[in-house]
Amino acid sequence: MIKPDGVQRHLVGEIISRFEAKGFTLVGLKMMKVSRELAEQHYDVHKGKSFFSSLVDFIISAPVIAMIWEGENVVAAARKIIGATDPINAEPGSIRGDFGVSIGRNLIHGSDAIETARREIELWFKEEELVGWEPVRQSWLYE
């Protein structure tokens, strides 16, 4: 999910490009204003932490881009493309390393495990919003 700061900073194209160029396939995409309920459910695991309420306020403050990316090891690879949570620890070349300045404005969310991805896809998307298709480049990406 491209967070509100990514949208406001006009980094949507830049961020999507990185996933496309790596070889991942976009199978779901929508721009939306997030409800407080969805934001709270999404960040459920952080409930009770000091930053929870400011995080929820931030996520609902402007539109986000929700995406589903498909491909081999996509969850683990996406976390690398995204970079460490705090941009100061994120490697140059990662999204947060290149564009992020502070932990509360780190531009993008990525599922941290396959199980989490399954849960988040179900939370964010309706079945009919998933678009399966066969990219022609697959044999150039995979043995």
Ligand code: IDP
């Ligand atoms: P992640 O986004 O890299 O998975 P999480 O630990 O799951 O990081 O935290 C979710 C989000 O909450 C982070 O992306 C960040 O925006 C925010 N966050 C995490 N820890 C802090 C903190 O210590 N202060 C402020 N915001 C935080």
Ligand code: MG
């Ligand atoms: Mg997380």
